[in-house]
Amino acid sequence: MHMEVESNQCYINQLFSQDQVLSFEALVQLKNSVIGSNKQKSNVIIMGIVPRLMQLLLDGHTSVELLTEAAVVLGSLAKGSTVHIACLIDSDVPPVMIKGLAHPNQQFVEACLRCLRSVLMSPIAPVTLIYQDETVIPHLIHLLPRSFTTQETIANILAHCCRTMEHQMTLCSNGAIQALAPLLQTNNYKVQMPALKCCTAMCYQNPHVSLLVAEASFDGRYVSDSIVSLLSRDKPLEMQIAAAKCLTYMCRAGSVSPKEPCVVYKALPCLVCMCKKDKDPTTRIEGAETLAYLTEGDAELQRTAAASDHLISMLAEYLKYSHYRNTADVKKLEENERIRKDMVYAAFLAYASISANDEDIRKKIIETEGLMDTLVTCLANGSMKVCLASVRCLHSLSRSVQQLRTSFQDHSVWKPLMKLLYNSPEDILTAASSTLCNLLLEFSPSKEPIMESGAVEMLCSLTRRDNPALRLNGIWALMNMAFQAEQKVKSSILVALGTDQLFRLLADPDVNVLMKTLGLLRNLLTTKSVGHIDFIMGVHGKQIMQAIILILEGDHSPEVKEQALCILANVADGDAAKEFIMSNEDVLKKITSYMVHSNVKLQIAATFCISNLIWNEKEGAYERQLRLKELGVQKLLQQLLGTSDPVLFDKVKKALQQFS
Amino acid sequence: MTNEKPVEFSKEEWLLHLENLHIQRGDMNRLIMDYLVTEGFKEAAQKFKLESGIQPSVELDTLDERIKIRDAIQHGRIQEAIAMVNKLHPELLDTDHLLHFHLQQQHLIELIRLKNVEEALEFAQSHLAERGELDSDILHELERTLALLAFEDPENSPFGELLHPSQRQKVASELNASILETENRDSSPNLSNVLKLLLWAQNELDNKKIKYPKMTDFANGAIDAPSK
Numbered sequence: 001m002h003m004e005v006e007s008n009q010c011y012i013n014q015l016f017s018q019d020q021v022l023s024f025e026a027l028v029q030l031k032n033s034v035i036g037s038n039k040q041k042s043n044v045i046i047m048g049i050v051p052r053l054m055q056l057l058l059d060g061h062t063s064v065e066l067l068t069e070a071a072v073v074l075g076s077l078a079k080g081s082t083v084h085i086a087c088l089i090d091s092d093v094p095p096v097m098i099k100g101l102a103h104p105n106q107q108f109v110e111a112c113l114r115c116l117r118s119v120l121m122s123p124i125a126p127v128t129l130i131y132q133d134e135t136v137i138p139h140l141i142h143l144l145p146r147s148f149t150t151q152e153t154i155a156n157i158l159a160h161c162c163r164t165m166e167h168q169m170t171l172c173s174n175g176a177i178q179a180l181a182p183l184l185q186t187n188n189y190k191v192q193m194p195a196l197k198c199c200t201a202m203c204y205q206n207p208h209v210s211l212l213v214a215e216a217s218f219d220g221r222y223v224s225d226s227i228v229s230l231l232s233r234d235k236p237l238e239m240q241i242a243a244a245k246c247l248t249y250m251c252r253a254g255s256v257s258p259k260e261p262c263v264v265y266k267a268l269p270c271l272v273c274m275c276k277k278d279k280d281p282t283t284r285i286e287g288a289e290t291l292a293y294l295t296e297g298d299a300e301l302q303r304t305a306a307a308s309d310h311l312i313s314m315l316a317e318y319l320k321y322s323h324y325r326n327t328a329d330v331k332k333l334e335e336n337e338r339i340r341k342d343m344v345y346a347a348f349l350a351y352a353s354i355s356a357n358d359e360d361i362r363k364k365i366i367e368t369e370g371l372m373d374t375l376v377t378c379l380a381n382g383s384m385k386v387c388l389a390s391v392r393c394l395h396s397l398s399r400s401v402q403q404l405r406t407s408f409q410d411h412s413v414w415k416p417l418m419k420l421l422y423n424s425p426e427d428i429l430t431a432a433s434s435t436l437c438n439l440l441l442e443f444s445p446s447k448e449p450i451m452e453s454g455a456v457e458m459l460c461s462l463t464r465r466d467n468p469a470l471r472l473n474g475i476w477a478l479m480n481m482a483f484q485a486e487q488k489v490k491s492s493i494l495v496a497l498g499t500d501q502l503f504r505l506l507a508d509p510d511v512n513v514l515m516k517t518l519g520l521l522r523n524l525l526t527t528k529s530v531g532h533i534d535f536i537m538g539v540h541g542k543q544i545m546q547a548i549i550l551i552l553e554g555d556h557s558p559e560v561k562e563q564a565l566c567i568l569a570n571v572a573d574g575d576a577a578k579e580f581i582m583s584n585e586d587v588l589k590k591i592t593s594y595m596v597h598s599n600v601k602l603q604i605a606a607t608f609c610i611s612n613l614i615w616n617e618k619e620g621a622y623e624r625q626l627r628l629k630e631l632g633v634q635k636l637l638q639q640l641l642g643t644s645d646p647v648l649f650d651k652v653k654k655a656l657q658q659f660s
Numbered sequence: 661m662t663n664e665k666p667v668e669f670s671k672e673e674w675l676l677h678l679e680n681l682h683i684q685r686g687d688m689n690r691l692i693m694d695y696l697v698t699e700g701f702k703e704a705a706q707k708f709k710l711e712s713g714i715q716p717s718v719e720l721d722t723l724d725e726r727i728k729i730r731d732a733i734q735h736g737r738i739q740e741a742i743a744m745v746n747k748l749h750p751e752l753l754d755t756d757h758l759l760h761f762h763l764q765q766q767h768l769i770e771l772i773r774l775k776n777v778e779e780a781l782e783f784a785q786s787h788l789a790e791r792g793e794l795d796s797d798i799l800h801e802l803e804r805t806l807a808l809l810a811f812e813d814p815e816n817s818p819f820g821e822l823l824h825p826s827q828r829q830k831v832a833s834e835l836n837a838s839i840l841e842t843e844n845r846d847s848s849p850n851l852s853n854v855l856k857l858l859l860w861a862q863n864e865l866d867n868k869k870i871k872y873p874k875m876t877d878f879a880n881g882a883i884d885a886p887s888k
Binding site: 028031032035036037038039072075076079111114148188189190 | 739742743746750751753754755757760764787790844
């Protein structure tokens, strides 16, 4: 050790010589010392090699041999540990390497590229560096085809530095796709892989770039076909999964249809295969995560995946995975824990995707031994990541009526779920509140205890959030809560929400929030007993009528107006409540005008309203009928008998029958 | 699958079948050229090119580097070989850590062979200890190598094989294969793949307990009669 340090020190000293030949000789010795040894890399860095090499690189008089050797040594340092790379970054080596790419000497340029590539592939890579000067990317693309080294290094650089939509667009507009296309077809794994990864990074959530990649071709072959051929079973696993991932991203970005054979019969089965027990954890995790992403939102793909090859039970294996068996080694146990968390995350994500739409799939998943227990535990104790995946999984499963009544009840899922609604980041909050909506449905046994634990206040506060998805979930949950609920529940909702907030929600820029608010109003005024309607109108009638008029007068879609009219119909169903409408000439005129609206659904709602007003079993019916006749309602109804719509006809007939 | 008695060949029948198979001479020659080029037998390849008319897959001059490197190792000049590889492919030894260890180990063996105890210990300490700390298999190898120093007559010790020339050969081949791999060439000659295929096929037949005339001596291509 002593001797080696001494001799290295000697060479470092020699490196500072003004004689370039001596410097070069010293550098060669240092190179041979550091290649393969992290210890020596550390030593020479401590001895100050990096600033000296930088000096040489920036000096215009340095010979090209010396320049190249300097770049090679820096490249070797870049192959060391993250600490070594940090040193290089701190000493401004990467920008100097980029500068070096303009040099005419191919060897030197390649040495710079190798160093850059190693730095930019590390976890601490300064990925925005290559975008800072706008001449860099075009130059890299220009250099790309020259040799196997330029192809491998530049493809890797571009793949690892493509992180944002801007990056994707920059690469695209500089011709990256055309430059990468030939690389996919070379028979060289070290070049194909980074080219593939670069395409994948460029396509991620970018419909424009994805389309260009799908349409690109080289030598008469489409890029997408090249990618599909990299999926075949004789290729190394990493390549198969990288190709499947690329197709997945293209599919999700819309440039490849989910019905395409390359997706259904190639990419999807490939990903399912990656989940098998015989694969290593990294592959299984990536397989499940990518599969989750691919099938998210497409019911057909979900069904195909779920039916494949025991996928559901393969994913169940993830939950019990233990990488090192029978060990007491602390480090190994920690590693076990880390891997297990990632496996659980991936499995839950996959379950969440494939069970989103199909009852049979949900059933099969829930029957997995230990699943509900694991889910509930992860809700309460998991890391953020695992928690999110668990909630998403629960959300998909909660779409099942049967499950709500059984497994969800058995495991008191609502308890940990409620806890999550306080103090969680937005993505967890969104998924948790969506799940809660389902748990608050009428037939769900969890409804009672949830309401009793202060959900109303919490949901009202959700309706005040900036995020429209959260507002929607808040109001939707309240709407579900109000459905066929007890009087006191309905009152507590109205009181907690407050009429101000109600009006705010009725003016919400998000039309879904608006619709659900109207839905809430409708549910508040739906009857178990007529007494509810009268009570609520008695306390809040004025504001409710104001709200409805606001909607009817506003610029809204027919769906929204239909809801408002249905609410009026409910008001009209009350006893004392009828007065709110009858006394309001404006409202009456509006109702009559909707009776002859072009949209038949609005006509039906308006007629229903009239029908309730004139119902002749109710007290004061005669007076109301008179009033409405005065307004020409009976005549209108008779006109409407000529309608071709059977539902409308039915309602009109019933209404006319009421007139005595 | 019908319940037939499996066909049994006698050695003579088998050899007759084999004789009726025709392998193209051109294919044979290509296999040989590929072997010569992959293993770095430049002069033989040049001669064979003249005699057979087969074109080698690469310019034969590109073999020079690999030949020099293999040569250095075969003569125990490991540091020299390392310097040459670092010049040719500077990232190779930074990437293939096991190979780098084997080269260092070989240098250590050479020092031990020359009975240069002090330098050997110093070298082991300064260059090899760091790898040994990270990997228990490598540590084990290192210990075996250093154990040679404990014996008066290391060549006849339990670890004597490390001093055998075949050890140098092993390292030289490992390095050669790694260089070929870096250059995106096949790192093993097709001929060895063909032999592997034969081994595999025979293994499959053995697993199914089928009797057939087996080739047991590959070097001579001798086929034995099927066992009873």
